[in-house]
Amino acid sequence: MAASIFTRIINGEIPCHKVYEDDRVIAFLDINPLSPGHTLIVPKEPAETVDKLSDESASAIGRVLPRISRAVLAATGAKAFNILQNNGAGAHQAVFHVHFHIIPKFESGQGLGIGWKPGKLEDGAALASRIAAAI
Ligand code: 5GP
Numbered sequence: 001m002a003a004s005i006f007t008r009i010i011n012g013e014i015p016c017h018k019v020y021e022d023d024r025v026i027a028f029l030d031i032n033p034l035s036p037g038h039t040l041i042v043p044k045e046p047a048e049t050v051d052k053l054s055d056e057s058a059s060a061i062g063r064v065l066p067r068i069s070r071a072v073l074a075a076t077g078a079k080a081f082n083i084l085q086n087n088g089a090g091a092h093q094a095v096f097h098v099h100f101h102i103i104p105k106f107e108s109g110q111g112l113g114i115g116w117k118p119g120k121l122e123d124g125a126a127l128a129s130r131i132a133a134a135i
Pocket of ligand 1: 085
């Protein structure tokens with residue numbers, strides 16, 4: 001399978017505005033930001049979606065998410081932000097290499113727009129037990 005654009009960034013074949021790197025993770029500015037400071041946190045492991053990511057990479061991402069979020073807030077002056085993580089073309093994923101977006105939200109409205117249409121939980125007990133059994 002061809003290397004993803006993010007693997008090529010990790011390998012230094014494509015430039016990026018890098019803000020953080022360690023053995024397992026890289027973070028850089030999104031090339032088409034929703035707001036100033038829009039940052040992508042990417043595991044070096046080339047898993048396509050988060051359900052395929054190893055526990056080690058997941059831990060490494062989780063360890064730096066708060067720290068990078070604080071830095072984005074400090075650098076942009078934003079007071080709020082969203083963390084977005086898309087899996088699958090049907091869920092708006094365009095680059096098939098796991099990544100977490102940190103998207104500052106400004107009082108001007110700049111940032112992630114969310115259309116949220118809540119439903120009503122039905123058969124919660126049966127559904128929860130099916131998910132629990134699958135973990
Ligand atoms: P997705 O919809 O897959 O969650 O988002 C992919 C993101 O990657 C988009 O926000 C897009 O702007 C960003 N992106 C795609 N190609 C590049 C690139 O070559 N460099 C950088 N820095 N960001 C990219």
